[in-house]
Amino acid sequence: MTTDATGTTGGTTATDEAAAAATVTDRTVTDEAVASLAGTADPRLRELLAGLIRHVHAFARETRLTQQEWEKAVTFLTRTGQTCTGTRQEFILLSDVLGLSMLVETINGDRAAGATESTVLGPFHMTESPVRELGADIDLVGGGEPCVVGGRVLSRDGTPLPGAVIDVWQADGDGFYDVQRPDVQPPGNGRGLFTADADGRFRFRTCVPSPYPIPTDGPVGDLLRATGRHPYRPAHIHFIASAEGHVPVTTHIFVAGSEHLDSDAVFAVKPSLVQDFARTDDPSLAAEFGVANPFRYARFDLVLERS
Known part of the structure; x- marks a missing residue:
C-alpha cells in the first residue's frame, strides 16, 4: 500500500473489494437467480428453471426491455390467466x-x-x-x-x-x-x-x-x-x-x-x-x-x- 502526495492511500482495501463484490450487474442477477436453484431436489425441474431464467434474462438484455414494457407484459399474462375458465384455456391458446x-x-x-x-x-x-x-x-x-x-x-x-x-x-x-x-x-x-x-x-x-x-x-x-x-x-x-x-x-x-x-x-x-x-x-x-x-x-x- 502507498500514499500519494495528497496523502491519499493507494491500492485496494478490503472495503473496496467488498463494494466491488456487491455491485449488481445484469450478469450477476442471472447468475444469482440460477444459483438459487441449487437446492432443487428434482434435477429435471432444476434444468428447466435454469434454462428458463437464462433465456428470459437473455431476451431482456437483447431487446433492452423497458420497465413499462415489462409492466405491460405482466398485465397481459395476468389477463390471460383471468380469462381462463373451466371451459376456456387462454394460456393454451396463447401457446x-x-x-x-x-x-x-x-x-x-x-x-x-x-x-x-x-x-x-x-x-x-x-x-x-x-x-x-x-x-x-x-x-x-x-x-x-x-x-x-x-x-x-x-x-x-x-x-x-x-x-x-x-x-x-x-x-x-x-x-x-x-x-x-x-x-x-x-x-x-x-x-x-x-x-x-x-x-x-x-x-x-x-x-x-x-x-x-x-x-x-x-x-x-x-x-x-x-x-x-x-x-x-x-x-x-x-x-x-x-x-x-x-x-x-x-x-x-x-x-x-x-x-x-x-x-x-x-x-x-x-x-x-x-x-x-x-x-x-x-x-x-x-x-x-x-x-x-x-x-x-x-x-x-x-x-x-x-x-
Missing part, C-alpha cells in the same frame, strides 16, 4: 398462436415412418367426450353438410387394433365448439368416444367442419390484432387414438381444399393430415350409413407406433 404448442409437439412427436403424424391438442379438449356406438351421429344440432368419417386403427405393420379407443371432437357447422355456445349446443355436441371393432374399424356421422376463428375476445385476440394476424383455422376434426401396447397419437384431419391451410393461426397443418371429404352419390352406401344421399365421406386410417 398455440406463438407456435410453442406446435414446437413442443414437433420435438416430442417424432414418429416412425408410416405412423400417423401428430399435431396440437388445441384449447377445446376441455370436457370428456361421451361414449358412443360405432356409426353414431355426433352432430346433435344439424345445420351442416352431412358427412361420414371412418377408417381403421392399425399398428405400423398393418395389423388391425381391435378395441382401440378413438376420441373425437370438432366445431359445429358454424365453427363453434359446444363449450363456446352452451345456450345453442347441448353438452357433448361434436364429441364422441368410440371403440374400434374386431377389425380395428371405426365410423361416425357428423357434419363437414368449416374454417373458424379462434376466440378473439380475450388477450390473445388483442395480440393477433396488434400483430396484424388473422385468427382463422382451416376446417378440421380432432382425434386422439390409443391402443394397448402402442403410443397414443393426438392429431387432426384437415379438409382438403379448405381456406387457411397455408396460414393456420396455430401452425398445426401437416400435408399428411389433409384428407379428401369426397362427395358421394351412392344410395346403398347412404342407406348403410344412415345418412341422406348425396353426402361427404372421409376415409382414413390411424396408424400407431408400438410403445
Whole structure:
C-alpha cells in the first residue's frame, strides 16, 4: 500500500473489494437467480428453471426491455390467466398462436415412418367426450353438410387394433365448439368416444367442419390484432387414438381444399393430415350409413407406433 502526495492511500482495501463484490450487474442477477436453484431436489425441474431464467434474462438484455414494457407484459399474462375458465384455456391458446404448442409437439412427436403424424391438442379438449356406438351421429344440432368419417386403427405393420379407443371432437357447422355456445349446443355436441371393432374399424356421422376463428375476445385476440394476424383455422376434426401396447397419437384431419391451410393461426397443418371429404352419390352406401344421399365421406386410417 502507498500514499500519494495528497496523502491519499493507494491500492485496494478490503472495503473496496467488498463494494466491488456487491455491485449488481445484469450478469450477476442471472447468475444469482440460477444459483438459487441449487437446492432443487428434482434435477429435471432444476434444468428447466435454469434454462428458463437464462433465456428470459437473455431476451431482456437483447431487446433492452423497458420497465413499462415489462409492466405491460405482466398485465397481459395476468389477463390471460383471468380469462381462463373451466371451459376456456387462454394460456393454451396463447401457446398455440406463438407456435410453442406446435414446437413442443414437433420435438416430442417424432414418429416412425408410416405412423400417423401428430399435431396440437388445441384449447377445446376441455370436457370428456361421451361414449358412443360405432356409426353414431355426433352432430346433435344439424345445420351442416352431412358427412361420414371412418377408417381403421392399425399398428405400423398393418395389423388391425381391435378395441382401440378413438376420441373425437370438432366445431359445429358454424365453427363453434359446444363449450363456446352452451345456450345453442347441448353438452357433448361434436364429441364422441368410440371403440374400434374386431377389425380395428371405426365410423361416425357428423357434419363437414368449416374454417373458424379462434376466440378473439380475450388477450390473445388483442395480440393477433396488434400483430396484424388473422385468427382463422382451416376446417378440421380432432382425434386422439390409443391402443394397448402402442403410443397414443393426438392429431387432426384437415379438409382438403379448405381456406387457411397455408396460414393456420396455430401452425398445426401437416400435408399428411389433409384428407379428401369426397362427395358421394351412392344410395346403398347412404342407406348403410344412415345418412341422406348425396353426402361427404372421409376415409382414413390411424396408424400407431408400438410403445
